[in-house]
Amino acid sequence: MTQLSFQLKGSVVTAIVLELYRYSGAQFADELAAKVRQAPMFFQQTPVVISLEKLETDLLTIDFPEAIALCRDFGLRPMAFRGGPDAAKAILEAAGLVQIPVGQGRAAMPEPAPPEPVAAVEPEVVVRTVIEEKLVHRPSKIITRPIRSGQQVYAQGSDLIVMAAVSEGAEILADGHIHVYGALRGRALAGVRGDVQARIFCQSLEAELVSVAGNFKLSDSLRELTWKAPAQVYLQDDTLHVGAL
């Protein structure tokens, strides 16, 4: 048999659903901006399905191309619409996205046409697209061995948990929080992509440098605060605070 260049398979795709209740360009943009501030890590070209099932206003008044453009500006990638009256199909598809019916949420692909008699018979293919609402969970990075001098560990898009000591001369970074269940003797930088809510927790603060979202303190200033004791480092009103755990 000749080698195929592709195959159609049944698959389940998970995506976030953006439930639309009403729409006005300015309000939509403001609310998106607020959500981005709350959870910037979420808006990294995340695929979304725009659900029209709970729409309270008239669908015809909505400027869909504008809505889609705003989503893209804020880091969301609308893949499709879900729900809405069948009559609106033309309008939605003019905006560039497909409309997926609710209820079964499934679409059966028509079976392929019978092949030429020469080639072997192709198997029946049914494609079912199921869209589920699922919370995006990026698991924390866990390190169980000591982090040695000269090593660098970066937990991208998540928290970092270290179950041993971090040696002097080592560097640990995370987009989220940092937990060190041991002595922190090296450098720790939390919230490196700008998350000001990130914190650093350790069982014994002996660090060379600690930083949250770019605001740092060196060991000289740390020695006057909670030194060689369980501590947490956090940002409050743009100042770095070091407190006892």
Added chain:
Amino acid sequence: MAKIIVVTSGKGGVGKTTSSAAIGTGLALRGFKTAIIDFDVGLRNLDLIMGCERRVVYDFVNVINKEATLNQALIKDKRTPNLFILPASQTRDKDALSQEGVQAVLNELSRDFDYIVCDSPAGIEKGAQMALYYADIAVVVTNPEVSSVRDSDRILGILQSKTRRVEAGEEPVQEHLLLTRYNPARVQAGEMLSVQDVEDILAIPLIGVIPESEAVLKASNQGMPVILDQETEAGQAYSDAVARLLGDAVEHRFLDVQKKGFFKRLLGGK
């Protein structure tokens, strides 16, 4: 199949060559056929410490470049049976070592020998990396002093990431801490890091504590591994370390300040 032990440290001058000579000799004394290889190309000193510098004809680099066979280059130790030394080249430098060359030599030695001790040069560059790449066991020699501890920590990081075992997904290299030049009196006075301090920072099992001893300098100059001088504390401490390496549980000696009795002080003994 031989077990490959690398004696490394990161920091220079802490006692790697002294320890390689002592451990290699200790293993040979217990009946294991042992080879000690000097990886410090260009700054060789294992041959001096072992007392065979006048019998060096061919060296490690000659064997790698196929200018001599392993049998021609290996020097049989005159004092201890089962012990052989492969000296380094003095005229060339670390670039003369190649991964394939080192692997070929180690494979050939593995066929006949029980233990291969690799005396690493100081630093973390090519020479040191070559020495530790094929290791099964690592003895990290550390002085109870801050820069030595930090450099040992760095070397431990490299042992955990840049060895054949790690790259092949096998069990990691067995790490052991050998604390050298330990002086209990200075530890008590708070001038020197204690065993506990070093263990806290490095967090690897302790295989031995070698006390600071004048016997080490004397042994180097005489070209005799200090483990053969069993009257000295250093020699005895190395014997204990070799026993622990082979799996015996031996209590650590020489950790506390020795109280000299009246006669000892009178006669000036140590």
